[in-house]
Amino acid sequence: MALLLDNEFKELPADKTLDTKLFLESVSHLPPFFDCLGSKVFSPIKSDISGNITKIRGVYEKDPVKYATLQKILEAEKEEYGTEWPKVGATLALMWLKRGLRFIQILLQSLADGEKDETNPNLIRVNITRAYEETLKRYHGWIVQQIFKTALIAAPYKSDFLKAVSKGEVIQEEACLVNLRQFLVNYTATVDAIYDMYTALNAELDYSV
């Protein structure tokens, strides 16, 4: 479980403040997660998410004090961009990034919960499809939804996926799922806090691509 557990997300403070620097450090380990899916077909997704992270980091580094928390970034950009906001800057990048984070969360949670296709227990299509339907599908037009269905065929077997997430450590499926559950605690709290922030600041958009 090296990939995920060596880079666990930190516990959030009681007031749910999201420290920008810690957040960037934690999420920077996630793009390689898409390599665990095992096919070059998924590299555009990895690029999209890496691009979001780079965009947020670019804003942060312009003024690490002013942008010390993710909340401060959204508030400062709302001020700065007026009516263009929230479809702009790090606010837009984090809006999409959080959907990719939620996708990963639901996929891992579904695996940790033992949800499976009883006739094909070593496939993870049912878990990926659940994650897609609960997060991204509504933001994708018909063509991208069709592309998703085709890309799904390239999804790895569960055993290969769990091995890849564990970075080749030999580990039993059950031990792997225990580790997943451990990772999901702080990770889920972080993703929830970002979603809550978008709701509270009225920063969410529902256009589709």
Add this chain to the structure above:
Amino acid sequence: MALLLDNEFKELPADKTLDTKLFLESVSHLPPFFDCLGSKVFSPIKSDISGNITKIRGVYEKDPVKYATLQKILEAEKEEYGTEWPKVGATLALMWLKRGLRFIQILLQSLADGEKDETNPNLIRVNITRAYEETLKRYHGWIVQQIFKTALIAAPYKSDFLKAVSKGEVIQEEACLVNLRQFLVNYTATVDAIYDMYTALNAELDYSV
């Protein structure tokens, strides 16, 4: 025809030497070409091509004298990387980039030649499909080929595409095609020279993604 004709490729010298700096300057104007296709679906392609250009530029800038021509880059990398070559460095980036360049060439040539779907003369699917079949299809596995077919549905109308390539200048279709033919002269010679170089240096690979 602003987009293409303002940034025409230079005429090649008689010995077909490919000056790296001039080449990089000319191709840097091509990624926006994919925006002319009008849909976000094509942005992963734009990223892939931009990535190739960045990779080649990175090598060039390490030593502009040593890497003054594209031929010199391939020869130096062959020397440097041994058996890893040619699936490495700027050699690999240019191997893929040239396929994207050829794709654009054949698409534009097919339009310039007036090739059309007689029952749907304002669609360019027939031109895009020809370009795909003659360049990339053989390097794509079944899944990516299916994704191509789906993405094709998002292709723009010919009239919109020609207007976009002309950067919004109001121009008659025939005038646009005259400009295309003009652009294609040096462009095609450059792409041909790169293909010839890969053959001469035995640098071509045929694995698929």
